Amino acid sequence: xxxxxxxxxxxxxxxMLNYQRVVILKEKGREEGQERYLSVWVGPAEADAIAVxxxxxxxxxxxxxxxxxxxxxxxxxxxxxxxxxxxxxxTFFAKLAVELGNKNFEFDCRPSDAISVALRVNAPICANxxxxxxxxxxxxxxxxxxxxxxxxxxxxxxxxxxxxxxRLSEEEAKRYGCxxxxxxxxxxxxxxxxxxxVAMILDSIGLQQGQIRSICESSESSVxxxxxxxxxxxxxRAIELAISESxxxxxxxxxxEHLLLSLIREQEGDAAKVLQSLGITPEKVLGELxxxxxKGI
Numbered sequence: 001x002x003x004x005x006x007x008x009x010x011x012x013x014x015x016m017l018n019y020q021r022v023v024i025l026k027e028k029g030r031e032e033g034q035e036r037y038l039s040v041w042v043g044p045a046e047a048d049a050i051a052v053x054x055x056x057x058x059x060x061x062x063x064x065x066x067x068x069x070x071x072x073x074x075x076x077x078x079x080x081x082x083x084x085x086x087x088x089x090x091t092f093f094a095k096l097a098v099e100l101g102n103k104n105f106e107f108d109c110r111p112s113d114a115i116s117v118a119l120r121v122n123a124p125i126c127a128n129x130x131x132x133x134x135x136x137x138x139x140x141x142x143x144x145x146x147x148x149x150x151x152x153x154x155x156x157x158x159x160x161x162x163x164x165x166x167r168l169s170e171e172e173a174k175r176y177g178c179x180x181x182x183x184x185x186x187x188x189x190x191x192x193x194x195x196x197x198v199a200m201i202l203d204s205i206g207l208q209q210g211q212i213r214s215i216c217e218s219s220e221s222s223v224x225x226x227x228x229x230x231x232x233x234x235x236x237r238a239i240e241l242a243i244s245e246s247x248x249x250x251x252x253x254x255x256x257e258h259l260l261l262s263l264i265r266e267q268e269g270d271a272a273k274v275l276q277s278l279g280i281t282p283e284k285v286l287g288e289l290x291x292x293x294x295k296g297i
Contacts, residue, residue, distance in 0.1 A: 004083050004126035007038065009119070012051045021047030021230075023115060025084075025127065027136070036136030038127055040084070040092060043179060043230055046112035053119050065116040072098060073121075080104070082114035083126040087135065089233045157243065159255045161196040165189045169235075182232045183269030184216055186259065196256040201288045207278060215274050234269035238262040249289075257289050 010026040027035040077100040086093040094114040095106045168189035173181045191212040241262035246254045263271040
């Protein structure tokens with residue numbers, strides 16, 4: 001544990017963007033105001049598993065993490081610590097260190113699972129010093145985190161229709177039995193019939209909204225999109241691109257039209273393949289968007 005820094009759970013929070021959960025870890029043993037914080041995005045079920053233990057909520061039957069702890073103890077093992085040790089494409093990787101007899105083992109796992117198990121057996125929860133150096137942030141006197149801003153904390157710059165599209169994308173993911181949102185799910189949400197500029201743009205191009213769903217449903221996913229607790233890395237990149245698109249167009253907020261443009265430009269996502277097959281290009285979308293602007297829409 002020489003390069004690992006012990007952390008403690010500061011809170012489990014809910015973001016308004018797609019209702020994603022985040023576990024806030026705080027550096028342990030530092031003076032107030034000098035602690036670094038680490039935000040770890042987790043799924044709803046994983047957040048609940050952590051929260052019920054933090055709050056000592058009685059449950060009628062053991063959760064999966066309770067079972068795992070019981071099995072480790074039954075075989076004479078002991079959880080030494082959990083550590084978030086690596087970051088790749090905006091996704092954290094963790095390990096669970098277990099001692100069994102005179103041997104030490106380290107098991108790769110998701111950060112949420114490592115935290116849940118360590119919490120249940122009072123084992124240290126750690127982060128590698130390199131991870132904290134890269135991703136750790138400080139809290140301001142007002143309690144806000146200073147540093148790299150998570151994508152999901154930028155909700156205020158999204159229009160109401162864009163926020164609705166992001167919410168609907170989670171519904172689409174669930175419809176397809178996926179526990180995280182991929183670019184295809186966001187595209188399907190944008191194609192749903194609700195009042196947005198995307199509907200107007202698609203209609204102007206001569207594309208029926210049902211065509212997008214038809215192609216998405218008839219084609220297998222050709223791209224593996226790594227997930228990070230609710231949002232694929234490609235979706236997170238698309239959201240950042242949408243923010244850039246709105247700024248380039250001098251718009252006051254991020255709308256559904258910017259999300260559509262970002263999905264076309266995020267070439268590594270499945271949505272881009274679908275849009276390309278339908279002949280939808282950034283130039284076409286921008287052309288129709290400028291016509292809407294001229295009409296004052």
